[in-house]
Amino acid sequence: MKKTRLNKKKVAFAIILLIVIVAIIVTLVTCGIKYIIYLSSDEYKLKEIGYSEEQITTILKYATDNELEKIKNEKYEKQLTTFIEQKYFIYDKLADYIEYYNQDKTVDVSKVISIINVGADKDFYQDPKKTDTSLKELMLVNKFNYLDKTYVPENIVDVSVQYAYDDNEVPEFVYEKYLEMWNDANEDGLTLIMSSSYRDYQYQEELYNNYKNQNGTEWADSVAARAGYSEHQTGYALDIVTYNSTMEDFENSDEFKWLNENAYKYGFILRYPKDKEDITGYAYESWHYRYVGVEVASYIHENDITFDEYYAYFIENKQE
Numbered sequence: 348m349k350k351t352r353l354n355k356k357k358v359a360f361a362i363i364l365l366i367v368i369v370a371i372i373v374t375l376v377t378c379g380i381k382y383i384i385y386l387s388s389d390e391y392k393l394k395e396i397g398y399s400e401e402q403i404t405t406i407l408k409y410a411t412d413n414e415l416e417k418i419k420n421e422k423y424e425k426q427l428t429t430f431i432e433q434k435y436f437i438y439d440k441l442a443d444y445i446e447y448y449n450q451d452k453t454v455d456v457s458k459v460i461s462i463i464n465v466g467a468d469k470d471f472y473q474d475p476k477k478t479d480t481s482l483k484e485l486m487l488v489n490k491f492n493y494l495d496k497t498y499v500p501e502n503i504v505d506v507s508v509q510y511a512y513d514d515n516e517v518p519e520f521v522y523e524k525y526l527e528m529w530n531d532a533n534e535d536g537l538t539l540i541m542s543s544s545y546r547d548y549q550y551q552e553e554l555y556n557n558y559k560n561q562n563g564t565e566w567a568d569s570v571a572a573r574a575g576y577s578e579h580q581t582g583y584a585l586d587i588v589t590y591n592s593t594m595e596d597f598e599n600s601d602e603f604k605w606l607n608e609n610a611y612k613y614g615f616i617l618r619y620p621k622d623k624e625d626i627t628g629y630a631y632e633s634w635h636y637r638y639v640g641v642e643v644a645s646y647i648h649e650n651d652i653t654f655d656e657y658y659a660y661f662i663e664n665k666q667e
């Protein structure tokens with residue numbers, strides 16, 4: 348009897364011991380696995396590079412998968428988190444953002460992003476690129492992107508003097524959109540007048556050269572685009588005013604107010620907005636509208652960005 352009880356005790360002890368050992372092993376294995384997982388995690392990798400907990404949280408919140416892979420393969424950059432949380436951040440431009448920002452820290456960070464994205468940190472006409480005309484209404488023509496002599500829009504038609512001053516011509520498709528807009532504005536008791544539209548390369552060349560011959564390159568550049576660099580050559584740019592208004596005071600008209608609220612619904616955007624000169628390269632022009640299609644115009648309108656910024660982030664950035 349005694350012996351059996353003793354045996355039972357021994358068995359119970361052995362079972363308990365076994366449970367304890369198994370528990371310890373399970374705990375160790377779990378911890379080990381967790382540690383191995385941690386070692387291969389983004390957090391660990393970023394910590395190893397030198398990022399703080401706070402920086403890691405920011406990076407993991409904003410970086411895309413692609414960006415994270417790049418960040419993990421680069422050395423520590425203390426200013427990364429200043430820029431990565433910006434909406435239009437492009438990782439490959441980080442070094443340029445930092446360089447520009449460090450020269451003048453009074454500039455808003457989002458402005459630095461915009462200026463670098465569109466290349467406006469360079470001088471006008473420096474390293475210009477021939478624009479991709481296959482993008483049609485999304486082609487970019489500005490002081491860094493040009494059209495060559497041979498570019499002429501397709502299906503150009505004359506605009507009736509009911510809707511425009513004399514001698515205006517635009518691609519048929521743009522005309523249809525303009526007419527839709529014209530009619531809706533007219534129903535609201537307003538009259539839009541197209542004052543300038545498609546202008547060919549030769550026209551711009553003569554205009555620019557006249558200025559240049561009068562007062563030199565610097566002055567000519569301040570008053571006119573060089574040939575090939577005028578958005579009017581695309582056929583997608585329209586100058587719109589109303590009767591009894593000059594271009595300069597168009598911004599005080601009801602027609603301007605209406606365009607400001609409605610132009611995007613027809614695919615048009617105000618191309619050179621107020622306070623965006625350092626991005627567009629042009630002073631505010633309340634009369635200059637650009638057709639980019641309804642979808643893109645709506646995005647630009649809602650997000651209050653310029654076409655240059657849209658192009659840099661959503662078109663050029665995706666091509667690279």
Ligand SMILES: [Zn+2]
Binds near residue numbers: 543
């Ligand atoms: Zn214009």
